[in-house]
Every structure is written in C-alpha cells, then in structure tokens.
Amino acid sequence: MNKPYYHPVGKEIEVFEHSYNNKIPFLLKGPTGTGKSRFIEYMAYQLDKRLITISCHEETSSTDLIGRFIIKGSEAIWMDGPLTKAVKEGAIIYLDEIAEARPDVIVAIHSLTDHRRELFIDKLGEVYKAHPDFMLVASFNPGYQRGFKELKPSTRQRFVAISFAYPIEKIEIEILVNETAIDKPTAKKLVNIGNKIRNLTELGLTETVSTRLLVDAAKLIHSGLPKRLSVEVAVVEPLTDDLEIIDALRDLCNLMI
Numbered sequence: 620m621n622k623p624y625y626h627p628v629g630k631e632i633e634v635f636e637h638s639y640n641n642k643i644p645f646l647l648k649g650p651t652g653t654g655k656s657r658f659i660e661y662m663a664y665q666l667d668k669r670l671i672t673i674s675c676h677e678e679t680s681s682t683d684l685i686g687r688f689i690i691k692g693s694e695a696i697w698m699d700g701p702l703t704k705a706v707k708e709g710a711i712i713y714l715d716e717i718a719e720a721r722p723d724v725i726v727a728i729h730s731l732t733d734h735r736r737e738l739f740i741d742k743l744g745e746v747y748k749a750h751p752d753f754m755l756v757a758s759f760n761p762g763y764q765r766g767f768k769e770l771k772p773s774t775r776q777r778f779v780a781i782s783f784a785y786p787i788e789k790i791e792i793e794i795l796v797n798e799t800a801i802d803k804p805t806a807k808k809l810v811n812i813g814n815k816i817r818n819l820t821e822l823g824l825t826e827t828v829s830t831r832l833l834v835d836a837a838k839l840i841h842s843g844l845p846k847r848l849s850v851e852v853a854v855v856e857p858l859t860d861d862l863e864i865i866d867a868l869r870d871l872c873n874l875m876i
Contacts, residue, residue: 620664622661622664623657623660623661623664624657624661624794624797624798625654625657625658625660625661626786626790626793626794626797628784628786628787628790631658631781631783632662632665634779634781635658635662636662636666638754638779639662639666639754642736642751642754643778643779644731644732644754644755644756644757644777644778644779645754645755645756645757645778645779645780645781646756646757646758646759646775646778646779646780646781647659647756647757647758647780647781647783648758648759648760648761648780648781648782648783649758649760649761649782649783649784650760650783650784650785650826650827650829651760651826651829651831652826652829652830652831652832653783653784653785653786653829653830654783654786654794654830655715655758655783656672656713656715656758658783659672659711659713659756662711663711666711668709668710668711668752668754669705669708669710669711670710670711670712670713671701671704671705671710671711671712671713672712672713672715673701673702673712673713673714673715674715674716675714675715675716675717675718675719675720675724676716676719676720677719677720677721678721679719679720679721679724680720680721680723680724681721681723681724681726681727682700683700684700684701684702684703684724684727684728685699685700685702685703685727685738685740686698686699686700686703686740686742687700687742688742697742697743702727702728702738703738703740703747705753706731706738706747706749706750706753707747707750708750708753709749709750709751709752709753710752710753711753711754711756712753712754712755712756713756713757713758714728714755714756714757714758715757715758716758716759716760717757717758717759717770718759718760718769718770719759725770725771725774727739728755729777731749731753731755732755732774732777732778733777736748736749736753737749757778785813785814785817785829785830786830788807788810788811788814791810791813791830791833792806792807792810794830794834795809795810795833795834795837798834798837798838799834799837799838799841800841801837801838801840801841805837805840805846806837808875808876809833809836809837809850809876810833811875812828812833812850812854812871812872812875812876813828813830813832813833813854815871815875816828816854816858816868816871822859822864822867822868824858824859824864826858827858828854828858832853832854832857832858833854835853835854836849836850836853836854839852839853846876847872847873847876850872850873850876851869851872854868854872855868855869855872
C-alpha cells in the first residue's frame with residue numbers, strides 16, 4: 620500500500636498516537652470532505668495497522684458489525700462481522716458517520732469504549748476481550764446532524780475528540796497540488812472559490828464546498844476539461860438542486876476562474 624498523502628493542520632497526529640497508546644477511542648468531528656477519512660488512513664499506515672472502515676447509514680445495525688448466523692448446506696454457521704474481526708485481530712475500525720447508524724450500534728460498542736474493552740455477542744453467549752492493538756475510531760458531522768441525529772453526551776464522553784475544519788488557504792493549495800499535480804496558480808483560484816462560497820451563509824446550503832470537491836475539480840482541469848466546466852460539474856452542481864442558486868454560483872465561479 621502506498622503511503623496516503625496527508626497534511627497535518629494542528630496536533631492531530633500527536634493526539635491520535637497518544638490515544639492509540641493509551642487505548643482510548645477516538646472521535647473526529649467536522650464537515651464532510653475535510654480530510655477525516657484520509658487522516659485515519661494515514662494514521663493506520665503510520666502505525667502499520669489494518670484499517671477496517673464502515674460507512675454507517677440509517678440501516679446499519681449491530682448485527683452488521685458484530686456478525687450473524689448464515690445457512691451453509693444443512694447447518695447454521697456463525698460469521699464474524701467487521702467489528703468482531705477488528706476486536707480479535709487488533710485492527711483499527713473506523714465507523715464513519717456513526718450518528719447515522721441505528722441506536723443498537725451505540726449500545727454494542729459501549730463495552731468497547733470504556734475500561735472493559737470487551738465485546739459481548741449475545742447470539743453466541745460469548746465475551747471477547749479486545750486485542751491490545753485494537754482501536755475504535757468514529758466520525759460524525761455535527762452541523763449536518765443538528766436537529767436530526769446527534770450523538771448523546773454520554774457517548775461522546777467515551778472518546779477523545781478532535782474537530783476537523785477546512786484547511787487554511789496555504790495548506791489547501793498545497794493539498795490540491797499534491798493530490799492532483801495541478802499548477803499552483805489554478806489551485807489558488809480553486810481555493811479562493813471554495814472560501815468565497817463557504818462565506819455565503821445566506822444561501823442556506825446543507826453542505827458547503829469541501830476540500831474533496833476542490834480536489835475533484837482540480838483533477839478534471841488537470842486532465843484537460845475546461846476550467847469553468849470543471850468547476851461547474853465538480854463544485855457547483857453537487858452543492859444544490861436549486862436552479863437559481865446554481866446560476867448564481869456558476870456566475871460567481873466563472874468570474875473567479
């Protein structure tokens with residue numbers, strides 16, 4: 620596996636390493652596309668640990684994580700889920716957007732997020748002690764979840780938590796150049812577009828321009844797609860379905876690129 624590119628923006632690497640060494644679960648908070656998943660990939664590489672990522676959604680249940688019986692021939696055979704495998708093997712498991720999952724997922728991980736570090740499997744009547752190298756990492760987007768699904772304080776307090784935000788201009792430009800090999804002047808224009816739209820709070824966008832969207836636009840430009848079209852399809856269109864807002868954002872971006 621190639622080393623994932625990641626540019627630190629604070630002390631997140633040191634915090635993660637200390638959390639790992641002290642066997643404390645780790646929570647990343649922040650908007651989509653700010654580098655949370657890339658950071659975890661980078662840390663797993665640095666620590667030389669297997670990473671198991673679960674993208675949580677409203678149907679994700681504890682059974683999906685822990686495991687289930689399957690019918691094979693004439694008998695029922697137990698199959699471990701990704702959480703059980705991580706607990707046994709000593710992998711890092713990353714529950715992306717954990718607040719989206721069903722409530723029984725939170726219940727299932729409780730005994731893994733305190734001093735016990737144990738996984739109870741009711742269907743087997745078994746209790747597994749977590750491997751010394753096991754680590755539980757989760758993420759959620761507080762802004763998006765507000766008024767919809769939130770992590771309870773009693774759950775959040777089981778984690779060391781760190782907030783991710785969009786990088787400062789200099790770092791974001793460097794990220795675009797490293798990720799896409801785009802020229803620096805164009806990267807600067809894309810970052811300026813991102814910052815401009817992020818500050819347009821009156822538009823009421825559910826999500827704003829993520830670094831991920833800017834990377835996508837940079838890739839398209841670098842591969843030869845016209846700049847304005849690249850920004851339209853990679854940045855403007857993914858943000859909203861409101862035609863008036865699309866027109867306004869397109870005009871703004873065309874002026875800036």
